[in-house]
Amino acid sequence: MALTDTSPQTMDLTGDPKRLAREARVRRVFLAASVISIVVSVAIILSLVGEAWNFLTKIELGDLNENGWFPRRGRFQILALIVHTLVISAIAMAVAAPLGLGAAIYLSEYARPNVRRVLKPSLEVLAGIPSVVLGFFALTFITPNVVKNLFSSASQSNFLAAGIAVGVLIVPLVASVSEDAMRAVPTAMREASYGLGAKRWHTSLRVVVPAAISGIVAAMILAVSRAIGETMIVALAAGTNGIMTLSPLDGGLTMTGAMAQLAIGSDQVAGAVAAFQSLFFVGLVLFFMTFALNVLSERVVRRFRNKY
DSSP states (O other): OOOOOOSOOOOOOSOOHHHHHHHHHHHHHHHHHHHHHHHHHHHHHHHHHHHHHHHHHHSOGGGGGSSSEEGGGTEEOHHHHHHHHHHHHHHHHHHHHHHHHHHHHIIIIIOOHHHHHHHHHHHHHGGGSOHHHHHHHIIIIIIIIIIHHHOTTOOSSOHHHHHHHHHHHHHHHHHHHHHHHHHTSOHHHHHHHHHTTOOHHHHIIIIIHHHTHHHHHHHHHHHHHHHHHOOHHHHHHTOOOOSOOOOTTSOOOOHHHHHHHHHHSGGGTSSSTTTTTHHHHHHHHHHHHHHHHHHHHHHHHHHHOOOO
């Protein structure tokens, strides 16, 4: 009687060598892309830190408290640039938050599928408009036809027009991110609200928006970060006055506007000894501001995120 071979059979589960080789090459390409992006980011930060430190060693710290931002005169009041930037960002958010959130609620809760397929891409096209075009729009239309009709004392370059234009620019960002967060809310929550007799507007505002609050807040913080970093609109429409002012009807330099002016102007070759180096100092402060906003956004999302 022949004995049956009962020894366990071994199977080769390593896969096709050619496929594994391709996977390894793809993995190395992705790793290289990640390493390059990290190296570039670190190089940018180090260049900012190095030149910013060089700037601080060339000036007296009291120069940072001088009246106004005039690098060629040795006056580097960074607070003026920060205040002007925040004023324009506040105006922009006053425009973008209600418009963007309203558009998001309509697209998520009210719009029919065929209407949404048309409106959402149309809204996102607005994000593709070059900021320089919106800057000219603010300078040639918003200021003379809107701001000056409401406030005759407004200057030709003013924070209000620049803030409105920046707000228009970031409306698609607020609307798109908020709408995605609202559509992620389970349909069962809406149906439960309707089953209790709630109307659509009540369900939208009392159920969907609170459930998507983490995404909505993240959208707002990202929009603030985008407004702070906007350059061309504020460079064209906000003016070049370095004296600190809180009035939205006045004009002034923002952080990005000051950097643009320093980078392309005669401050590279003339003026105070640290004029051009101040560009890197402003850039470093701007980097820390936007970085702080990104960290805040991440913490808010983690804190208020709801899992369904």
